Structures are given as structure tokens and as C-alpha cells.
Amino acid sequence: MRTIESIAELRERVREWRLARESIAFVPTMGNLHAGHASLIGAAHHHGRRVVASVFVNPLQFGPNEDYAAYPRTPDEDAALLAGQGVDVLFLPTVDEMYPKGTAGSTIIDVPELSGILCGAVRPGHFQGVATVVVKLLNLVQPDTAIFGEKDYQQLTIIRRSVEDLCLPVKIVGAPTVRADDGLALSSRNRYLSAEERAIAPTVYRTLDHARRRLEGGDTDVADIEREGMETLRAAGFRPDYFAVRLAGTLELPRGQDMDCVVLAAARLGRARLIDNLQCRATGVLPAPR
Numbered sequence: 001m002r003t004i005e006s007i008a009e010l011r012e013r014v015r016e017w018r019l020a021r022e023s024i025a026f027v028p029t030m031g032n033l034h035a036g037h038a039s040l041i042g043a044a045h046h047h048g049r050r051v052v053a054s055v056f057v058n059p060l061q062f063g064p065n066e067d068y069a070a071y072p073r074t075p076d077e078d079a080a081l082l083a084g085q086g087v088d089v090l091f092l093p094t095v096d097e098m099y100p101k102g103t104a105g106s107t108i109i110d111v112p113e114l115s116g117i118l119c120g121a122v123r124p125g126h127f128q129g130v131a132t133v134v135v136k137l138l139n140l141v142q143p144d145t146a147i148f149g150e151k152d153y154q155q156l157t158i159i160r161r162s163v164e165d166l167c168l169p170v171k172i173v174g175a176p177t178v179r180a181d182d183g184l185a186l187s188s189r190n191r192y193l194s195a196e197e198r199a200i201a202p203t204v205y206r207t208l209d210h211a212r213r214r215l216e217g218g219d220t221d222v223a224d225i226e227r228e229g230m231e232t233l234r235a236a237g238f239r240p241d242y243f244a245v246r247l248a249g250t251l252e253l254p255r256g257q258d259m260d261c262v263v264l265a266a267a268r269l270g271r272a273r274l275i276d277n278l279q280c281r282a283t284g285v286l287p288a289p290r
Helices: 007-019 035-045 075-084 126-141 153-165 188-192 195-200 203-216 222-236
Strands: 002-004 024-029 050-055 089-091 145-149 171-175 239-247 256-269 272-286
Touching: 002 007, 007 089, 007 126, 024 035, 024 126, 035 050, 035 075, 035 145, 035 171, 050 075, 050 126, 075 089, 089 126, 126 153, 145 153, 153 171, 153 256, 188 272, 203 222, 203 239, 203 256, 203 272, 222 239, 222 256
Parallel strands: 002 089, 024 050, 024 145, 050 089, 145 171
Antiparallel strands: 239 256, 256 272
């Protein structure tokens, strides 16, 4: 595996692969890698002759009171994991390399229909930062395919919409969420959990699963499903930001019959903010939102 820090060197390597007509798969990350990221690399090998992974903690997607400075950075461990997974190039840029004129006043990619709801409602500006850095990275790597985890379903939806709207020649592939044995979605922020909090954390998955089963069983009372989810999380000690049922693929409010839906939740537990979702087929007739 070759570690590249400069845009110029990355572009030269990509040019060589393109001249050799080799396909490229790309996995962007913020580092502090775990088994969930390894699964993304595994998926990338099915989509490209060459695999590029990036590690970049993007300041543009962190709010003023969020954990940018404290976000866990483990470059040596990350490099070892990626090398062991057969990655060809690790792109490891600095903030100055990615934002040579600084982040203030930088050109921003925004998907207004999607960036202000759910997580975007409590993290203003976050998804503009995500979409901007992802589009920059896609332009640099020029992959045929890019792999993203489904754990952050809203992020995946926004990236797909950005790529579609900007006519970028890349296929976006969602990879299934990797979970611990008790259902907790693997996340870099899980390390913020104390032992007591870690025991409580799988409640998010169990609550989502209960909501999924209600929808799959024909329950159409979306408002009650959402209310029950919020109450269950609060009773377990969480500070939930939302518990929501939306249409899969668009994140619109659910309506219609036999619809593909996604149940999403974000909740804080101690220092950690946990997000998760489960997709399902709602078998009843969901009423039009009021």
C-alpha cells in the first residue's frame, strides 16, 4: 500500500491506472477504523481492480460546539488495517491540502431538500460539509464506484443526490451496517461510551427493530410508532434527537401502500451520539402526512 498526502501525486497515480484501463473503487473515511470500515474495503474489492481509501477528518462538517479537536485519530492503526485489507493507495491529506484557502468562504455543496431534516436539523451545516468534501474527493480520485456505509442513511441519501444532480460519473454503493453481537452498530464514537453506557446502547437497535416489526405487520400509526420510539429511548437514559419513519431512498414523509421505508434514530448517551436505522417494507396503507 502506498500512502499519498498530496493531490498532485494522487492525480498522477490515478492517471496511470486510467491509462492502464484499470477500474477504481473508493472508500472515504474519517479514520479511527474498525470492522465496519474493513467491510467497506471488502465491498470495494468487488467493484474495482484498484482500491483507494482516504482518511480525512473534515473540519467543514463539524459545528462550533462539536468534537472536531477531540475526534479520535489513529493514523498508524488505520494504515495497518487498510494495508491488511489490500488497499492500493491510502490518501491522507492535511486540512491545508484539501482547503488551501481555508474553510471560511469555501464553495459549498448543498442539497436543501435533505440537509436540513433529521440529523441536519440538530447539526446545521453538517451535511453541507459532508457533501462538499465527498464531491471534492470524488473529483480527485475519479473512481468508478464509491462505497459508503448504510449506518448513516441520511448521509448516503445526500451523497447519492449530490452525485445525481452534479452528473458525476461514479456509482454510489451502500454497504450493510456492521453490528456487534448485541445489535449495536459499529461506530468510531462508540469508544466514548462507558461500560455502563455500552450495556444500554443496544436499546437503539432493539427499539428500531420493534418499530420495523410494527410496520411490517401492517401497523399504519406512524405517529404512535415514532412517539413510542422516543419514549423508549428516553426511559433507557438516552437524549434522543429524533425517532422517525421515512420513505426509503428519498426520506420523504411516508404515505401510500406497501412502501419501502426506513426507521431512523439519533440519540445521545453520555458523550456519544449514536445513529442507526433499519429498512423495511411497510405492508399497510400509510396515511398522507398532515
